Amino acid sequence: MRKEGHVDFIELHILHHAADGELYGLWMIEELAHHGYKVGASHLYPKFHRLENEGHLKRTEHVVEGKRRKYYTATAKGKRYLESRKRMVLELVREAFSADELQVLADTKQARRKQ
Amino acid sequence: MRKEGHVDFIELHILHHAADGELYGLWMIEELAHHGYKVGASHLYPKFHRLENEGHLKRTEHVVEGKRRKYYTATAKGKRYLESRKRMVLELVREAFSADELQVLADTKQARRKQ
């Protein structure tokens, strides 16, 4: 892996949330679990470290509710990388889903926005 | 990898095409290249073998235009597996894309269908 032009789904979820705000390990593990991804700490933390080394994530350590956590946010580079991968996801979606499925998807999203 | 509940993008592309009709190695490599995935033979063939062993793909070997090829199609199990993974993709898409992006996607798909 790590080859230019591949899509790692868990990485995408991480970067998506990190582009939106702060996240930390255990929270991310639960978030992924809600989506059906069974990701352990030994999978996630090394990924964080790699993404940080690559300059896609930025770490800020602080204490919340008496818990020492390492929060990550996406860097500008991380956001650009995320967008490029999202474009690849769209290509698969456009190809593999029917027009009806996409319309339902767009509708439910639109409806939620109006609430 | 190979953990229950994870999404492998290249596998998804393979299964999508295999659910639609026959495919073989070199064709799949080119198809993936068009989408920006730089996948080599040493990546793809072992994947085929694994998917076949798992009962997700079925192989039928025959000669076309004087070329001996191993064609794969998705089994019923492979199609069910594909659908379950597609649902996970939709969850990411619903979360990571804006209503406008999804509407544009649905529209372009609809337009193409009418041609």
Add this chain to the structure above:
DNA sequence: GCTTTTGATATCACATCGTGATATCATCGC
């Protein structure tokens, strides 16, 4: 104020997977 518990991060040893290079194989054109 020391110990246990709890939330959190880190790492170890092993397995699986991805990668470039190289080998093998069957058929065609000559």
Add this chain to the structure above:
DNA sequence: GCGATGATATCACGATGTGATATCAAAAGC
């Protein structure tokens, strides 16, 4: 037959994923 071509297979190595276990800091119990 023999080289060229399209196609599949595999090797050796590096990168990643995995379950188990360790470590760490602060809070709660006593």
